[in-house]
Structures are given as structure tokens and as C-alpha cells.
Amino acid sequence: MDKPKGNNITLFRQLGEHSETAFDKLYDIYAGRLLVFIGTYLSFETEPAEDVLAEVMEALWIQREQIATKTDPERWMYKIAKNRALEMRKVLIRHRYEALDEYPGLVSDMLTDSKLEGDELEGLVWEALEGLTPTEREVFECKWLEGLTSAAIAKRHGVIEQTVNNQMTAARKKIGEYLAEHLDPDDIG
Incomplete structure (x- = not known):
């Protein structure tokens, strides 16, 4: 990120005087660059x-x-763009993996009206687990089958809690992708 040029500083100063023209010019200058910058945090x-x-x-x-x-x-x-992008990323992740938060039954609000039987859906989840690395699977099972916290899993495996969280995120992503690939949109209400 380059230092703002003198002309841009002038535009920011004019903006402080409530200049809509300065705002429009700043938007034209920065919108494209900010969009790419923000996009790096939001895939x-x-x-x-x-x-x-x-x-x-x-x-x-x-x-x-x-x-x-x-x-x-x-x-x-x-700095504002980065902070807001990170907040948005958290929201997106939470929404994407909401269905997995109620594991092992895995019948979330999204799938409540599913035409699939619970056993079929659970079977798909177990198939998805096969695609995880051994570490991801271990962390996922500790969390959702044993009900351990991330801190407890980290202590058990001698790693830091962030490592557990990273493995959990990777596992959820893979399971979510597997379900998206294998669930027919007509099977979901």
C-alpha cells in the first residue's frame, strides 16, 4: 500500500469539509483497490x-x-477494511458450518425439512469423515463425539488451541464441501 499522494491528502481534507465531490473522487481512486484487498480475506x-x-x-x-x-x-x-473483512469472514464461516454445529445428529435448521432420512444424512457425514486427514478426524471426533472443548483437545494432544481450531475449521470445510457435492438440492426442503 503506497503512501497517499499529496492530491489524495487534499481530497481527504476536502472530505472533512463535507465535499461530496471529494468523496466521489476518493471512491473512484480506492474502491477497486480496496475491493481486491478485502477479497483476499474473503476468498x-x-x-x-x-x-x-x-x-x-x-x-x-x-x-x-x-x-x-x-x-x-x-x-x-x-485498517478499517481489514477489520470489517475479518468480521465478515467470521460471519460467513459461522453460517457455512452451522449445519455441523449440531453433530452427531447433524440435522440442522437448514435440513429440518429434508426428505432424506436422518440415517442417510448421518451416513453421508461418516463418508465425509473418511476424506479428512487423521488429525482433522481426531479433532472433529473429540469435539463432536466426546464433547471436548478446543482447550481440552489441545491439552490432550500437546498442541496450542489455535492448532485445534485450524484443524476443526479444515474438517468442517471438507465435510461441508462433501455434503454440498452429495446432497441433491431436491432433498433439502
Whole structure:
């Protein structure tokens, strides 16, 4: 990220004086770059990245007077973009893997109206477990079959808690992808 050029600093100062023209110019200058930057945190998913960009630009307008006094307002913008993107990523992950949070039955709200029998669905989950690495499977089973916390799993295996969380995230992703591949959209209500 380059330091803002003198002209951009001028635009930020004008923005502080409530200039909509300056805001439009700043949007034209930064929107594309910010969208790519935000996309790196969101696996380049377009809609969530655009939502985060809108939030960043809204924050820019709302806080325009304070931003105009900053020595590096561009850096502030990128910091806000990163923080909002990370928040959005957490939301996306939570929504994606909501179905797995009620394992071992795995009949989440999304699948409550499923035409599949619970046994069939559970069978698909067990098949999905076969695609996990031994470590991912061990962590997943400790969490969902034994009901252990991430801290307890980390202690049991002599690793840090973040390692357990990373393995759990990888396992959930693989299981979610497997289910998405093997569930017919007509089988879900």
C-alpha cells in the first residue's frame, strides 16, 4: 500500500469539509483497490466483499472530519477494511458450518425439512469423515463425539488451541464441501 499522494491528502481534507465531490473522487481512486484487498480475506467472494467495501465507504463518510486530520488516512481506510473483512469472514464461516454445529445428529435448521432420512444424512457425514486427514478426524471426533472443548483437545494432544481450531475449521470445510457435492438440492426442503 503506497503512501497517499499529496492530491489524495487534499481530497481527504476536502472530505472533512463535507465535499461530496471529494468523496466521489476518493471512491473512484480506492474502491477497486480496496475491493481486491478485502477479497483476499474473503476468498474473493464478490457479494460479501462489496458489502464490506460499502461499510468502509460509509465509515469514511461518517468519520470524515476525524479522518481529514489524520496524517495517513489511506492507512486508516485499509485498517478499517481489514477489520470489517475479518468480521465478515467470521460471519460467513459461522453460517457455512452451522449445519455441523449440531453433530452427531447433524440435522440442522437448514435440513429440518429434508426428505432424506436422518440415517442417510448421518451416513453421508461418516463418508465425509473418511476424506479428512487423521488429525482433522481426531479433532472433529473429540469435539463432536466426546464433547471436548478446543482447550481440552489441545491439552490432550500437546498442541496450542489455535492448532485445534485450524484443524476443526479444515474438517468442517471438507465435510461441508462433501455434503454440498452429495446432497441433491431436491432433498433439502
